[in-house]
Amino acid sequence: MIIKIEGLSYIYNQNTPFEMKALDNVNLVINEGEFIGLIGHTGSGKSTLVQHLNGLIKPTSGKVIVDGMDTSGDKKDLLKIRQKVGLVFQYPEHQLFEETIYKDIAFGPINLGLKEEEVNQRVKKAMESVGLSYEKLKDRSPFELSGGQKRRVAIAGVLAMNPKVLVLDEPTAGLDPRGRDEILGRLKKLYEEENMTIILVSHSMEEIAMLVNRIIVMHKGKVAMDGKTRDIFKEQSKLEELGLGIPQITQFMREYRMKGNQVDDTVITVEEAKNELIKYLRRKGND
Amino acid sequence: MIKNITIGQYFPADTMIHRLDPRIKIIIVFMFIVSLFFITSFYPYLLILAFIMLTIKLAKIPVRYVLKGLKPLMFIIVITFLINIFMTKGEVILEIGPLNITKEGIRQAVFMALRLIFLVIGTSLLTLTTSPISLTDGIEKLLTPLKKVGVPAHELAMMMTIALRFIPTLLEETDKIMKAQMARGADFESGNIINRAKNLVPLLVPLFINAFRRADELATAMEARCYRGGDNRTRMNELKLNRNDILAISISTIFFVSIILTRYIDIRGIL
Numbered sequence: 001m002i003i004k005i006e007g008l009s010y011i012y013n014q015n016t017p018f019e020m021k022a023l024d025n026v027n028l029v030i031n032e033g034e035f036i037g038l039i040g041h042t043g044s045g046k047s048t049l050v051q052h053l054n055g056l057i058k059p060t061s062g063k064v065i066v067d068g069m070d071t072s073g074d075k076k077d078l079l080k081i082r083q084k085v086g087l088v089f090q091y092p093e094h095q096l097f098e099e100t101i102y103k104d105i106a107f108g109p110i111n112l113g114l115k116e117e118e119v120n121q122r123v124k125k126a127m128e129s130v131g132l133s134y135e136k137l138k139d140r141s142p143f144e145l146s147g148g149q150k151r152r153v154a155i156a157g158v159l160a161m162n163p164k165v166l167v168l169d170e171p172t173a174g175l176d177p178r179g180r181d182e183i184l185g186r187l188k189k190l191y192e193e194e195n196m197t198i199i200l201v202s203h204s205m206e207e208i209a210m211l212v213n214r215i216i217v218m219h220k221g222k223v224a225m226d227g228k229t230r231d232i233f234k235e236q237s238k239l240e241e242l243g244l245g246i247p248q249i250t251q252f253m254r255e256y257r258m259k260g261n262q263v264d265d266t267v268i269t270v271e272e273a274k275n276e277l278i279k280y281l282r283r284k285g286n287d
Numbered sequence: 288m289i290k291n292i293t294i295g296q297y298f299p300a301d302t303m304i305h306r307l308d309p310r311i312k313i314i315i316v317f318m319f320i321v322s323l324f325f326i327t328s329f330y331p332y333l334l335i336l337a338f339i340m341l342t343i344k345l346a347k348i349p350v351r352y353v354l355k356g357l358k359p360l361m362f363i364i365v366i367t368f369l370i371n372i373f374m375t376k377g378e379v380i381l382e383i384g385p386l387n388i389t390k391e392g393i394r395q396a397v398f399m400a401l402r403l404i405f406l407v408i409g410t411s412l413l414t415l416t417t418s419p420i421s422l423t424d425g426i427e428k429l430l431t432p433l434k435k436v437g438v439p440a441h442e443l444a445m446m447m448t449i450a451l452r453f454i455p456t457l458l459e460e461t462d463k464i465m466k467a468q469m470a471r472g473a474d475f476e477s478g479n480i481i482n483r484a485k486n487l488v489p490l491l492v493p494l495f496i497n498a499f500r501r502a503d504e505l506a507t508a509m510e511a512r513c514y515r516g517g518d519n520r521t522r523m524n525e526l527k528l529n530r531n532d533i534l535a536i537s538i539s540t541i542f543f544v545s546i547i548l549t550r551y552i553d554i555r556g557i558l
Contacts, residue, residue, distance in 0.1 A: 054470055107472075
Protein backbone atom coordinates (compact mmCIF):
# COMPACT_ATOMS: atom_id res chain seq x y z
CA MET A 1 0.00 0.00 0.00
CA ILE A 2 1.36 3.42 -0.86
CA ILE A 3 -1.40 5.90 -0.05
CA LYS A 4 -3.93 5.42 2.70
CA ILE A 5 -6.86 7.76 3.22
CA GLU A 6 -8.80 7.48 6.46
CA GLY A 7 -12.02 9.29 7.27
CA LEU A 8 -11.03 12.23 5.12
CA SER A 9 -13.37 15.24 5.12
CA TYR A 10 -12.69 18.68 3.72
CA ILE A 11 -14.70 21.88 4.02
CA TYR A 12 -13.95 24.92 1.85
CA ASN A 13 -14.21 28.37 3.44
CA GLN A 14 -15.10 27.01 6.82
CA ASN A 15 -17.05 29.44 9.04
CA THR A 16 -18.00 31.78 6.22
CA PRO A 17 -21.25 32.02 4.27
CA PHE A 18 -19.42 30.33 1.38
CA GLU A 19 -18.83 27.20 3.42
CA MET A 20 -18.98 24.05 1.31
CA LYS A 21 -18.31 20.45 2.15
CA ALA A 22 -16.19 19.05 -0.66
CA LEU A 23 -15.22 15.70 0.80
CA ASP A 24 -17.21 13.65 3.25
CA ASN A 25 -15.59 10.76 5.11
CA VAL A 26 -13.55 9.28 2.28
CA ASN A 27 -11.72 6.01 2.98
CA LEU A 28 -9.41 4.61 0.33
CA VAL A 29 -6.28 2.56 -0.07
CA ILE A 30 -4.15 3.02 -3.16
CA ASN A 31 -1.68 0.23 -3.82
CA GLU A 32 1.58 0.26 -5.68
CA GLY A 33 1.24 -0.69 -9.33
CA GLU A 34 -2.39 0.29 -9.75
CA PHE A 35 -3.71 2.34 -12.63
CA ILE A 36 -6.74 4.06 -11.19
CA GLY A 37 -9.42 6.02 -12.99
CA LEU A 38 -11.08 8.65 -10.82
CA ILE A 39 -14.42 9.68 -12.26
CA GLY A 40 -17.35 11.72 -11.08
CA HIS A 41 -19.68 14.53 -12.04
CA THR A 42 -18.34 18.12 -11.96
CA GLY A 43 -18.13 19.21 -8.33
CA SER A 44 -18.06 15.68 -6.96
CA GLY A 45 -14.80 16.33 -5.11
CA LYS A 46 -12.30 14.70 -7.47
CA SER A 47 -9.95 17.66 -7.70
CA THR A 48 -10.11 18.28 -3.97
CA LEU A 49 -9.32 14.64 -3.27
CA VAL A 50 -6.41 14.67 -5.67
CA GLN A 51 -4.86 17.73 -4.00
CA HIS A 52 -4.92 15.92 -0.67
CA LEU A 53 -2.71 13.18 -2.04
CA ASN A 54 0.44 15.31 -1.91
CA GLY A 55 -0.49 17.58 0.94
CA LEU A 56 -1.41 20.70 -1.06
CA ILE A 57 -4.64 20.69 0.92
CA LYS A 58 -4.71 19.54 4.52
CA PRO A 59 -7.71 17.53 5.69
CA THR A 60 -10.36 19.29 7.80
CA SER A 61 -10.64 15.95 9.54
CA GLY A 62 -9.21 12.51 8.87
CA LYS A 63 -5.81 11.47 7.62
CA VAL A 64 -3.87 11.01 4.40
CA ILE A 65 -0.82 8.80 4.76
CA VAL A 66 1.70 8.60 1.93
CA ASP A 67 4.35 5.92 2.26
CA GLY A 68 4.07 6.08 6.05
CA MET A 69 4.14 9.90 6.24
CA ASP A 70 1.14 11.92 7.36
CA THR A 71 0.49 14.89 5.03
CA SER A 72 -0.54 17.07 7.96
CA GLY A 73 2.40 15.91 10.05
CA ASP A 74 5.97 17.18 10.03
CA LYS A 75 6.57 19.99 7.54
CA LYS A 76 9.88 18.46 6.51
CA ASP A 77 8.05 15.41 5.21
CA LEU A 78 6.00 17.54 2.81
CA LEU A 79 8.79 17.95 0.27
CA LYS A 80 9.36 14.19 0.37
CA ILE A 81 5.65 13.53 -0.08
CA ARG A 82 5.50 15.94 -3.01
CA GLN A 83 8.45 14.21 -4.58
CA LYS A 84 6.77 10.81 -4.21
CA VAL A 85 3.34 11.90 -5.45
CA GLY A 86 3.63 13.95 -8.63
CA LEU A 87 0.52 15.97 -9.39
CA VAL A 88 -0.32 17.31 -12.84
CA PHE A 89 -3.08 19.90 -12.63
CA GLN A 90 -5.74 20.68 -15.18
CA TYR A 91 -4.30 22.74 -18.04
CA PRO A 92 -0.77 22.35 -16.64
CA GLU A 93 0.64 24.40 -19.53
CA HIS A 94 -0.63 27.50 -17.69
CA GLN A 95 2.10 27.05 -15.10
CA LEU A 96 5.09 27.22 -17.48
CA PHE A 97 7.31 30.17 -16.67
CA GLU A 98 10.94 29.69 -17.68
CA GLU A 99 12.80 30.99 -20.70
CA THR A 100 13.73 27.56 -21.94
CA ILE A 101 12.08 24.19 -21.82
CA TYR A 102 15.14 22.76 -20.11
CA LYS A 103 14.98 25.26 -17.26
CA ASP A 104 11.27 24.75 -16.78
CA ILE A 105 11.55 21.00 -16.47
CA ALA A 106 14.61 21.37 -14.24
CA PHE A 107 12.64 23.51 -11.77
CA GLY A 108 11.43 20.52 -9.73
CA PRO A 109 14.74 18.62 -9.53
CA ILE A 110 16.56 21.83 -8.57
CA ASN A 111 14.06 22.41 -5.78
CA LEU A 112 14.89 18.91 -4.56
CA GLY A 113 18.48 20.08 -4.24
CA LEU A 114 19.96 17.67 -6.78
CA LYS A 115 23.37 18.08 -8.39
CA GLU A 116 23.62 19.52 -11.88
CA GLU A 117 24.52 16.22 -13.46
CA GLU A 118 21.57 14.45 -11.89
CA VAL A 119 19.24 17.30 -12.89
CA ASN A 120 20.52 17.03 -16.43
CA GLN A 121 19.78 13.33 -16.59
CA ARG A 122 16.35 13.73 -15.07
CA VAL A 123 15.38 16.38 -17.61
CA LYS A 124 16.59 14.21 -20.46
CA LYS A 125 14.69 11.21 -19.23
CA ALA A 126 11.53 13.17 -18.50
CA MET A 127 11.54 14.67 -22.00
CA GLU A 128 12.03 11.25 -23.48
CA SER A 129 9.15 9.76 -21.55
CA VAL A 130 6.76 12.35 -22.90
CA GLY A 131 8.14 12.06 -26.42
CA LEU A 132 9.92 15.39 -26.77
CA SER A 133 13.33 15.56 -28.40
CA TYR A 134 15.87 16.76 -25.84
CA GLU A 135 18.43 17.94 -28.39
CA LYS A 136 15.97 19.82 -30.54
CA LEU A 137 13.84 21.43 -27.90
CA LYS A 138 15.82 21.98 -24.71
CA ASP A 139 16.86 25.55 -25.53
CA ARG A 140 13.59 26.64 -27.10
CA SER A 141 11.05 28.76 -25.23
CA PRO A 142 8.11 26.72 -23.96
CA PHE A 143 5.78 29.45 -25.16
CA GLU A 144 6.60 28.79 -28.82
CA LEU A 145 5.21 25.26 -28.72
CA SER A 146 1.78 23.95 -29.69
CA GLY A 147 -0.83 23.33 -26.99
CA GLY A 148 -0.24 19.60 -26.85
CA GLN A 149 3.54 20.02 -26.71
CA LYS A 150 3.29 22.63 -23.96
CA ARG A 151 1.23 20.22 -21.95
CA ARG A 152 3.82 17.51 -22.42
CA VAL A 153 6.53 19.88 -21.22
CA ALA A 154 4.46 20.55 -18.11
CA ILE A 155 3.97 16.83 -17.50
CA ALA A 156 7.71 16.29 -17.98
CA GLY A 157 8.24 18.94 -15.29
CA VAL A 158 6.39 16.70 -12.86
CA LEU A 159 7.99 13.47 -14.10
CA ALA A 160 11.44 14.97 -13.52
CA MET A 161 10.70 14.79 -9.79
CA ASN A 162 10.85 11.00 -10.22
CA PRO A 163 7.53 10.37 -8.51
CA LYS A 164 6.32 6.92 -7.49
CA VAL A 165 2.72 7.92 -8.01
CA LEU A 166 1.63 10.13 -10.86
CA VAL A 167 -1.72 11.88 -10.52
CA LEU A 168 -3.19 13.63 -13.55
CA ASP A 169 -6.27 15.85 -13.45
CA GLU A 170 -7.92 15.66 -16.87
CA PRO A 171 -4.67 15.61 -18.84
CA THR A 172 -6.39 15.52 -22.22
CA ALA A 173 -8.95 18.32 -21.75
CA GLY A 174 -8.98 20.69 -24.69
CA LEU A 175 -6.47 18.79 -26.83
CA ASP A 176 -6.97 17.67 -30.41
CA PRO A 177 -7.29 13.90 -31.02
CA ARG A 178 -3.63 13.58 -31.92
CA GLY A 179 -2.40 15.39 -28.81
CA ARG A 180 -4.78 13.32 -26.73
CA ASP A 181 -3.63 9.97 -28.14
CA GLU A 182 -0.01 11.00 -27.72
CA ILE A 183 -0.47 11.73 -24.03
CA LEU A 184 -2.55 8.63 -23.35
CA GLY A 185 0.02 6.48 -25.14
CA ARG A 186 2.78 7.95 -23.01
CA LEU A 187 0.82 7.25 -19.84
CA LYS A 188 0.36 3.65 -20.85
CA LYS A 189 4.08 3.31 -21.41
CA LEU A 190 4.91 4.90 -18.06
CA TYR A 191 2.63 2.41 -16.39
CA GLU A 192 3.84 -0.63 -18.25
CA GLU A 193 7.54 0.10 -18.60
CA GLU A 194 8.35 2.26 -15.59
CA ASN A 195 5.96 0.55 -13.16
CA MET A 196 4.53 3.87 -12.13
CA THR A 197 1.34 3.97 -10.09
CA ILE A 198 -1.03 6.27 -11.95
CA ILE A 199 -4.25 7.99 -10.94
CA LEU A 200 -6.13 9.48 -13.86
CA VAL A 201 -9.03 11.91 -13.44
CA SER A 202 -11.10 11.97 -16.59
CA HIS A 203 -14.54 12.60 -18.00
CA SER A 204 -14.00 10.30 -20.94
CA MET A 205 -15.16 6.76 -20.26
CA GLU A 206 -13.31 5.63 -23.38
CA GLU A 207 -9.98 6.84 -21.98
CA ILE A 208 -10.73 5.19 -18.66
CA ALA A 209 -11.75 1.91 -20.28
CA MET A 210 -8.67 1.84 -22.44
CA LEU A 211 -6.15 2.43 -19.63
CA VAL A 212 -7.13 1.77 -16.05
CA ASN A 213 -7.59 -1.38 -14.03
CA ARG A 214 -9.55 0.12 -11.14
CA ILE A 215 -12.23 2.79 -11.07
CA ILE A 216 -13.18 5.02 -8.16
CA VAL A 217 -16.44 6.91 -8.61
CA MET A 218 -16.96 10.06 -6.57
CA HIS A 219 -20.36 11.55 -5.89
CA LYS A 220 -21.14 14.55 -3.66
CA GLY A 221 -17.84 14.24 -1.82
CA LYS A 222 -18.18 10.53 -1.13
CA VAL A 223 -16.79 7.41 -2.76
CA ALA A 224 -19.88 6.09 -4.53
CA MET A 225 -18.31 3.07 -6.26
CA ASP A 226 -14.90 1.45 -6.21
CA GLY A 227 -13.89 -1.66 -8.14
CA LYS A 228 -12.35 -3.27 -11.19
CA THR A 229 -12.93 -1.39 -14.44
CA ARG A 230 -15.04 -4.13 -16.01
CA ASP A 231 -17.21 -4.56 -12.91
CA ILE A 232 -17.91 -0.86 -12.59
CA PHE A 233 -18.95 -0.55 -16.23
CA LYS A 234 -21.43 -3.40 -15.75
CA GLU A 235 -23.52 -1.12 -13.59
CA GLN A 236 -24.84 1.14 -16.31
CA SER A 237 -27.96 2.35 -14.53
CA LYS A 238 -26.12 3.25 -11.34
CA LEU A 239 -23.49 5.18 -13.30
CA GLU A 240 -26.16 7.05 -15.20
CA GLU A 241 -27.85 7.95 -11.94
CA LEU A 242 -24.59 9.62 -10.90
CA GLY A 243 -24.49 11.64 -14.11
CA LEU A 244 -21.91 9.37 -15.73
CA GLY A 245 -22.08 6.69 -18.38
CA ILE A 246 -20.39 3.70 -19.94
CA PRO A 247 -18.08 3.62 -22.97
CA GLN A 248 -19.93 4.01 -26.26
CA ILE A 249 -18.72 0.68 -27.49
CA THR A 250 -20.11 -1.10 -24.41
CA GLN A 251 -23.42 0.67 -25.00
CA PHE A 252 -23.36 -0.50 -28.59
CA MET A 253 -22.65 -4.13 -27.65
CA ARG A 254 -25.41 -4.07 -25.10
CA GLU A 255 -27.97 -2.85 -27.60
CA TYR A 256 -26.72 -5.30 -30.19
CA ARG A 257 -27.22 -8.13 -27.70
CA MET A 258 -30.70 -6.94 -26.88
CA LYS A 259 -31.55 -7.34 -30.56
CA GLY A 260 -30.98 -11.06 -30.06
CA ASN A 261 -27.31 -11.43 -30.90
CA GLN A 262 -25.47 -13.60 -28.40
CA VAL A 263 -22.38 -11.41 -27.93
CA ASP A 264 -20.52 -10.70 -24.74
CA ASP A 265 -21.68 -7.24 -23.63
CA THR A 266 -19.04 -6.71 -20.96
CA VAL A 267 -16.39 -5.59 -23.45
CA ILE A 268 -15.17 -2.08 -22.83
CA THR A 269 -12.79 -1.22 -25.66
CA VAL A 270 -13.14 -1.12 -29.41
CA GLU A 271 -10.37 -3.68 -29.79
CA GLU A 272 -12.17 -6.17 -27.56
CA ALA A 273 -15.44 -5.53 -29.34
CA LYS A 274 -13.82 -6.20 -32.70
CA ASN A 275 -12.51 -9.58 -31.56
CA GLU A 276 -15.81 -10.46 -29.96
CA LEU A 277 -17.78 -9.55 -33.07
CA ILE A 278 -15.46 -11.53 -35.33
CA LYS A 279 -15.82 -14.53 -33.03
CA TYR A 280 -19.59 -14.15 -32.98
CA LEU A 281 -19.94 -13.79 -36.73
CA ARG A 282 -17.75 -16.87 -37.32
CA ARG A 283 -19.86 -18.84 -34.88
CA LYS A 284 -22.99 -17.71 -36.61
CA GLY A 285 -21.54 -18.56 -40.03
CA ASN A 286 -20.66 -22.07 -38.90
CA ASP A 287 -24.18 -22.80 -37.65
CA MET B 288 -4.16 31.07 2.60
CA ILE B 289 -4.70 33.37 -0.32
CA LYS B 290 -8.45 33.04 -0.12
CA ASN B 291 -8.57 34.69 3.29
CA ILE B 292 -8.41 38.18 1.84
CA THR B 293 -11.71 39.88 2.58
CA ILE B 294 -10.94 43.31 1.13
CA GLY B 295 -13.20 43.85 -1.83
CA GLN B 296 -15.21 40.76 -1.09
CA TYR B 297 -18.98 40.81 -0.99
CA PHE B 298 -20.81 39.21 1.91
CA PRO B 299 -24.19 38.26 0.47
CA ALA B 300 -27.21 38.90 2.69
CA ASP B 301 -30.51 40.75 2.56
CA THR B 302 -30.41 43.41 5.23
CA MET B 303 -31.26 47.10 5.51
CA ILE B 304 -27.61 47.99 4.91
CA HIS B 305 -27.31 45.72 1.89
CA ARG B 306 -30.44 47.23 0.35
CA LEU B 307 -29.28 50.85 0.68
CA ASP B 308 -28.63 52.64 -2.58
CA PRO B 309 -24.96 52.19 -3.52
CA ARG B 310 -24.60 55.93 -4.18
CA ILE B 311 -25.71 56.66 -0.63
CA LYS B 312 -23.28 54.12 0.75
CA ILE B 313 -20.39 55.51 -1.27
CA ILE B 314 -21.14 59.05 -0.08
CA ILE B 315 -21.39 57.87 3.53
CA VAL B 316 -18.05 56.07 3.30
CA PHE B 317 -16.52 59.16 1.73
CA MET B 318 -17.79 61.29 4.62
CA PHE B 319 -16.51 58.63 7.00
CA ILE B 320 -13.00 58.82 5.54
CA VAL B 321 -12.92 62.60 5.54
CA SER B 322 -14.17 62.85 9.12
CA LEU B 323 -11.53 60.36 10.28
CA PHE B 324 -8.86 62.84 9.29
CA PHE B 325 -10.46 65.61 11.29
CA ILE B 326 -10.32 63.68 14.53
CA THR B 327 -7.71 65.05 16.92
CA SER B 328 -8.69 63.45 20.21
CA PHE B 329 -9.69 59.99 21.36
CA TYR B 330 -13.31 60.25 22.31
CA PRO B 331 -14.66 60.82 18.75
CA TYR B 332 -13.13 57.44 18.00
CA LEU B 333 -15.58 55.94 20.44
CA LEU B 334 -18.42 57.44 18.42
CA ILE B 335 -16.88 56.09 15.21
CA LEU B 336 -16.55 52.68 16.84
CA ALA B 337 -20.21 52.79 17.88
CA PHE B 338 -21.20 53.77 14.33
CA ILE B 339 -19.20 50.89 12.86
CA MET B 340 -20.54 48.37 15.37
CA LEU B 341 -24.09 49.47 14.63
CA THR B 342 -23.53 49.07 10.89
CA ILE B 343 -21.98 45.62 11.34
CA LYS B 344 -24.90 44.61 13.55
CA LEU B 345 -27.49 45.89 11.05
CA ALA B 346 -25.69 44.22 8.14
CA LYS B 347 -25.53 40.94 10.09
CA ILE B 348 -21.88 40.34 9.26
CA PRO B 349 -19.89 38.32 11.81
CA VAL B 350 -17.40 40.67 13.54
CA ARG B 351 -14.68 38.06 13.10
CA TYR B 352 -15.22 38.22 9.36
CA VAL B 353 -14.76 41.99 9.30
CA LEU B 354 -11.61 41.78 11.43
CA LYS B 355 -10.14 39.21 9.07
CA GLY B 356 -9.94 41.99 6.48
CA LEU B 357 -7.32 43.67 8.68
CA LYS B 358 -4.95 40.73 8.53
CA PRO B 359 -3.21 41.50 5.22
CA LEU B 360 -2.71 45.10 6.37
CA MET B 361 -1.41 44.22 9.80
CA PHE B 362 2.14 44.69 8.55
CA ILE B 363 1.53 48.29 7.48
CA ILE B 364 -0.34 49.05 10.68
CA VAL B 365 2.48 47.66 12.83
CA ILE B 366 5.13 49.57 10.86
CA THR B 367 3.18 52.82 11.21
CA PHE B 368 2.80 52.16 14.88
CA LEU B 369 6.52 51.53 15.37
CA ILE B 370 7.64 54.54 13.34
CA ASN B 371 5.34 56.81 15.27
CA ILE B 372 6.25 55.47 18.65
CA PHE B 373 9.99 55.94 18.10
CA MET B 374 10.12 58.99 15.88
CA THR B 375 7.95 61.45 17.77
CA LYS B 376 9.80 63.99 19.86
CA GLY B 377 8.65 64.95 23.31
CA GLU B 378 8.74 63.93 26.95
CA VAL B 379 10.92 60.80 27.15
CA ILE B 380 9.45 57.89 29.08
CA LEU B 381 11.71 55.02 28.13
CA GLU B 382 15.11 54.76 26.50
CA ILE B 383 16.09 51.61 24.58
CA GLY B 384 19.61 52.11 23.27
CA PRO B 385 19.48 54.89 20.70
CA LEU B 386 15.68 54.81 20.59
CA ASN B 387 13.41 56.90 22.74
CA ILE B 388 9.80 56.30 23.53
CA THR B 389 8.01 59.50 24.34
CA LYS B 390 4.61 60.18 25.81
CA GLU B 391 3.64 62.00 22.64
CA GLY B 392 4.99 59.09 20.64
CA ILE B 393 2.72 56.58 22.33
CA ARG B 394 -0.27 58.81 21.86
CA GLN B 395 0.55 59.45 18.21
CA ALA B 396 1.22 55.74 17.52
CA VAL B 397 -2.06 54.55 19.01
CA PHE B 398 -3.82 57.36 17.23
CA MET B 399 -2.46 56.54 13.78
CA ALA B 400 -2.99 52.83 14.24
CA LEU B 401 -6.62 53.41 15.20
CA ARG B 402 -7.09 55.69 12.22
CA LEU B 403 -5.72 53.06 9.83
CA ILE B 404 -7.79 50.30 11.39
CA PHE B 405 -10.98 52.34 11.14
CA LEU B 406 -10.16 53.31 7.57
CA VAL B 407 -9.80 49.70 6.53
CA ILE B 408 -12.85 48.48 8.41
CA GLY B 409 -15.03 51.33 7.19
CA THR B 410 -14.15 50.88 3.55
CA SER B 411 -14.33 47.10 3.68
CA LEU B 412 -17.84 47.44 5.12
CA LEU B 413 -18.79 49.16 1.88
CA THR B 414 -17.59 46.30 -0.29
CA LEU B 415 -18.87 43.67 2.13
CA THR B 416 -22.41 44.99 1.91
CA THR B 417 -22.48 46.10 -1.73
CA SER B 418 -22.22 43.72 -4.65
CA PRO B 419 -19.53 44.73 -7.15
CA ILE B 420 -22.12 45.41 -9.83
CA SER B 421 -24.19 47.83 -7.77
CA LEU B 422 -21.00 49.41 -6.48
CA THR B 423 -19.81 50.31 -9.96
CA ASP B 424 -23.34 51.36 -10.94
CA GLY B 425 -23.23 53.74 -8.02
CA ILE B 426 -19.83 55.12 -9.00
CA GLU B 427 -20.91 55.61 -12.58
CA LYS B 428 -24.05 57.47 -11.51
CA LEU B 429 -22.12 59.64 -9.08
CA LEU B 430 -19.57 60.55 -11.74
CA THR B 431 -22.09 61.22 -14.51
CA PRO B 432 -22.39 64.97 -13.78
CA LEU B 433 -18.60 65.17 -14.25
CA LYS B 434 -18.89 63.86 -17.82
CA LYS B 435 -19.40 67.45 -18.93
CA VAL B 436 -15.91 68.35 -17.82
CA GLY B 437 -14.45 65.34 -19.59
CA VAL B 438 -14.39 62.67 -16.88
CA PRO B 439 -14.90 59.33 -18.63
CA ALA B 440 -17.49 58.11 -16.12
CA HIS B 441 -18.69 55.08 -18.01
CA GLU B 442 -15.21 53.93 -18.93
CA LEU B 443 -14.04 54.25 -15.33
CA ALA B 444 -17.03 52.27 -14.11
CA MET B 445 -16.46 49.58 -16.74
CA MET B 446 -12.81 49.35 -15.76
CA MET B 447 -13.79 48.93 -12.14
CA THR B 448 -16.41 46.32 -12.96
CA ILE B 449 -13.87 44.32 -14.92
CA ALA B 450 -11.20 44.71 -12.25
CA LEU B 451 -13.56 43.61 -9.49
CA ARG B 452 -14.91 40.81 -11.60
CA PHE B 453 -11.43 39.40 -12.05
CA ILE B 454 -10.26 39.60 -8.44
CA PRO B 455 -11.72 36.19 -7.52
CA THR B 456 -10.58 34.72 -10.83
CA LEU B 457 -7.03 35.93 -10.32
CA LEU B 458 -7.01 34.76 -6.71
CA GLU B 459 -8.17 31.35 -7.80
CA GLU B 460 -5.57 31.28 -10.53
CA THR B 461 -2.83 32.38 -8.11
CA ASP B 462 -3.88 29.63 -5.77
CA LYS B 463 -3.79 27.08 -8.56
CA ILE B 464 -0.39 28.08 -9.96
CA MET B 465 1.03 28.31 -6.46
CA LYS B 466 -0.11 24.76 -5.80
CA ALA B 467 1.18 23.55 -9.14
CA GLN B 468 4.62 24.97 -8.38
CA MET B 469 4.50 23.67 -4.81
CA ALA B 470 3.79 20.24 -6.27
CA ARG B 471 7.16 20.66 -8.00
CA GLY B 472 8.84 21.47 -4.73
CA ALA B 473 8.61 25.28 -4.81
CA ASP B 474 8.63 26.99 -1.44
CA PHE B 475 6.72 30.23 -1.00
CA GLU B 476 6.69 30.33 2.77
CA SER B 477 10.23 30.33 4.07
CA GLY B 478 13.55 32.07 3.45
CA ASN B 479 14.55 35.71 3.75
CA ILE B 480 12.89 38.56 1.89
CA ILE B 481 15.20 38.45 -1.15
CA ASN B 482 14.80 34.72 -1.58
CA ARG B 483 11.08 34.96 -1.13
CA ALA B 484 10.86 37.62 -3.82
CA LYS B 485 12.93 35.44 -6.13
CA ASN B 486 10.71 32.48 -5.41
CA LEU B 487 7.74 34.46 -6.66
CA VAL B 488 8.97 34.43 -10.26
CA PRO B 489 7.46 31.00 -11.04
CA LEU B 490 4.18 32.38 -9.76
CA LEU B 491 4.16 35.84 -11.32
CA VAL B 492 5.25 34.95 -14.85
CA PRO B 493 2.40 32.51 -15.54
CA LEU B 494 -0.02 34.79 -13.74
CA PHE B 495 0.80 37.74 -15.99
CA ILE B 496 0.77 35.65 -19.15
CA ASN B 497 -2.65 34.28 -18.27
CA ALA B 498 -3.98 37.70 -17.32
CA PHE B 499 -2.97 39.16 -20.69
CA ARG B 500 -4.45 36.21 -22.51
CA ARG B 501 -7.66 36.63 -20.59
CA ALA B 502 -7.80 40.38 -21.25
CA ASP B 503 -7.42 39.70 -24.95
CA GLU B 504 -10.23 37.17 -24.92
CA LEU B 505 -12.50 39.47 -22.95
CA ALA B 506 -11.91 42.35 -25.37
CA THR B 507 -12.80 40.11 -28.29
CA ALA B 508 -15.90 38.81 -26.51
CA MET B 509 -17.05 42.37 -25.76
CA GLU B 510 -16.55 43.48 -29.34
CA ALA B 511 -18.40 40.41 -30.56
CA ARG B 512 -21.36 41.66 -28.55
CA CYS B 513 -21.10 45.11 -30.12
CA TYR B 514 -19.77 46.97 -27.08
CA ARG B 515 -19.12 50.58 -28.09
CA GLY B 516 -18.79 52.34 -24.75
CA GLY B 517 -21.70 53.54 -22.67
CA ASP B 518 -23.47 55.91 -25.08
CA ASN B 519 -27.24 55.57 -25.07
CA ARG B 520 -27.06 52.44 -23.00
CA THR B 521 -30.14 51.82 -20.84
CA ARG B 522 -30.45 49.74 -17.70
CA MET B 523 -32.79 47.06 -16.54
CA ASN B 524 -32.68 48.21 -12.92
CA GLU B 525 -32.45 51.97 -12.57
CA LEU B 526 -31.16 53.16 -9.21
CA LYS B 527 -33.88 54.90 -7.21
CA LEU B 528 -33.66 56.54 -3.81
CA ASN B 529 -36.28 55.54 -1.26
CA ARG B 530 -37.13 56.65 2.27
CA ASN B 531 -34.50 54.51 3.95
CA ASP B 532 -31.79 55.99 1.74
CA ILE B 533 -32.80 59.53 2.63
CA LEU B 534 -32.94 58.61 6.29
CA ALA B 535 -29.52 56.97 6.21
CA ILE B 536 -27.82 59.84 4.45
CA SER B 537 -29.41 62.42 6.73
CA ILE B 538 -28.42 60.66 9.93
CA SER B 539 -24.92 60.00 8.65
CA THR B 540 -24.42 63.57 7.53
CA ILE B 541 -25.41 64.92 10.93
CA PHE B 542 -23.20 62.32 12.59
CA PHE B 543 -20.08 62.98 10.54
CA VAL B 544 -20.47 66.75 10.65
CA SER B 545 -20.57 66.45 14.44
CA ILE B 546 -17.43 64.33 14.35
CA ILE B 547 -15.67 66.96 12.24
CA LEU B 548 -16.86 69.69 14.59
CA THR B 549 -15.20 67.97 17.56
CA ARG B 550 -11.97 69.29 16.14
CA TYR B 551 -13.08 72.84 16.65
CA ILE B 552 -15.44 72.61 19.60
CA ASP B 553 -14.53 70.94 22.86
CA ILE B 554 -17.57 68.81 23.67
CA ARG B 555 -16.33 68.14 27.17
CA GLY B 556 -16.61 71.87 27.75
CA ILE B 557 -20.24 71.85 26.71
CA LEU B 558 -21.07 68.79 28.77
